[in-house]
Amino acid sequence: MSGATTPGSKTADAVVIGGGIMGASAAHFLAKKGFGRVVLLEKGRLAGVSTGHSAAIIRTYYSNPITLELAKRALHMFENDRDLLGGDCGFRAIGFLLLIGERLRAAGEHILESERRHGLHVERLTVDEVADLAPPLSLDGVSYGILEPRSGYADPTRTTENLVAAARPWGLEPRAGVAATGVHLHGNRVVGVETDEGTIPTNVVVSAAGPWAGRVGSWLGLKYSLRWSRESDLFVERPSDFGALPVVSDPGLRCYLRPYRDDRIIAGLGAPKDIEPVDPDECDPALDPQMRERIERPLFERIPALSRARHLGGYASLYTITDDWHPIVGPEPGLEGYYAFFGGSGHGFKLGPPIGEALADVICGEAPTIDISPFRPGRFIDGEPLASSWGEGNRG
Template sequence: MTRKPAEADVVIVGGGIMGTASALFLARRGRSVILLERGMIGRQASGTNFGAVRRQGRPFSQMPLANRSRELWWQLPELISDDCEFVRRGHLRIALDQTAADKLVTYATEARHVGLDAEILSGNALRSRFPWLSQKVVAGSFSPLDGHANPRLTGPAFGRAAARAGARIVENATVVHAGRTGPDFEVETAEGHRVRAPVLLLTAGAWSAAFAGLFADPAPLEVRGPQLSVTEPLPYFIGPNTSAAATNPDESVYFRQVERGNLIIGGPRHGPASIRTGLANVLPENLLLQLAQARSVVPVLARARIIRSWSGVEGYTPDAQPVIGASPRVAGLYYAFGFSGAGFQLGPAVGEVMAALIDGGASPISLEAFAPGRFPEGLSAEGAALRSIRAKGG
């Protein structure tokens, strides 16, 4: 006998921070929600990223979302009964050459118009404030209201909060079919789950493009793996989440120190990743470059030892902007994916606006820059990059 589908107001596919935050805010609005996650909650990009809770460096179109998310990050203990090791020690953005410094100053100055208050510091003033920086640093900008958190804790914490609010969270549920059955969507998993709902929200990260393709929505994603490592515990000396920019991308690096003393280091290159296996590789040459760049910015790391490294599976769009909003082709279908390595900080606000959009029909924050359907048929991430190079005469 065929099992009758479970019914809900909304079915969400994907249990990272976008999916769990959306489930939480939808449940708080009184909507019945079933969330299906192919593995464990927060296992993929939401749990394997660097953990930056920063607004500097974002496209200005993302700043309203980032600003609202900043407010929600400050409210985490009240919102989800967990602080996720979020520390408000600011975000320090530094430049390693004059060209990068000029861009940094221009960005920080213009960003004031979109709600980002960043203090611009010269090299000497920067080293006076942050004496652990090397002479290689030319300039910097400091945003005191940001910080960093533990991504391994965050997705699961949002998932538990969503469950307490009434959402049904189903782990180890691999979706094998999603389609329309009359006015509703019906989703089936390899494990035998069947769910029916008038609304389907896809928050499946790098796997989302395949789902969007089932409904003829072009959503090109390039899959990449961040390269991350952690040092042995050191005396605590770095407060802010720090990112270094340079004209030569191989000199860029970012790092933060947790209160236990370990430094988490990322950049400057990506490695291979696969949605087929769900795995991503850490390349030894990337880690050696990463450590060398970190030591050039923070000389005291000269003797620091790496004790662990990891990667994850991330999805990047051709324009480095996420896909957020309603499908232009299928009523009741919504997306929130393609955050291109910069979605962690945005997660709480994305969940809030998706709940408002689904439940009330409108988002309190403009999502125009992230519109699904903005990519033409046949566009790939690699093709878009090539077209951009040709347009610039490269």
């Protein structure tokens, strides 16, 4: 399985470009399978951009069958994080609650039935039952709720660091602060990666460069249709008498929120959402006043008590968005040894580990338990983009 030719040489059996959740997952599972020396390049720090700023919601509420199966696997992984993800990932199973209004009633029922067919435990709640579960919520415009009791949220930075640390004994070599600057080919075959510290000979490259995946692809003449959106979250102080609250997704008001630590609530704009175009190299990480107001408006409408809570700051980060809002994963046609793994479009954190697991199988020449070929880079040329019941921009 290993591709190294000279024991002890600087040759790597695989080089993964990008130290977010996707790169860390691919590197972790390749190393775990005994692939050999796996070098993980990250020009900044692990989980330093999109991953570290993820709301890190772990939920299974999807309408697309492959995404649903991956989310189901992800939930299992986070429930068993010490065994499957390298350590305690801060997973808190506080439940995921979706608020359904009249406009989305049919779509909600469709996905509820789909989840049940896939063996997931989901509950349809009356408005009164929602009120009992989450008393701080104002339920104007809500027809019913859908609850995933096992779902919740995790710590995205800790998850990424665990994946990397746990795989070191298996051959994973993280190199934070080292940037990839090129990929070398011999004919159509990968033979090395150029970095700002020299060349690493290798026959396998995984591009998990997130917002910079298009730039990495351009080194090989590849052109991806990608967009980037500046995505923001804010924090408000959690009132002392607030009570219990699950993760809440509100597609009617287009916002989401969840507890953050013990003393605050994190909230952001929910899907379907507008793209806030941004240059990945020039994304201001500060929460601007206009975006703060846009998030506070639906948040305070759904939870009026928070309008009196103290604002505790916020941040902005990046979504890397593909044409169908689903990731691009798999071997690049015509390039031997080059694999894509990017474009989470806002749901990459939870899907990163199970996709990384499946991609490692593919790279090793094995059939993955979950077939990820629908995410293949050529699906758009083939006229087979993925779809969801919610439509573009909701990644459902």
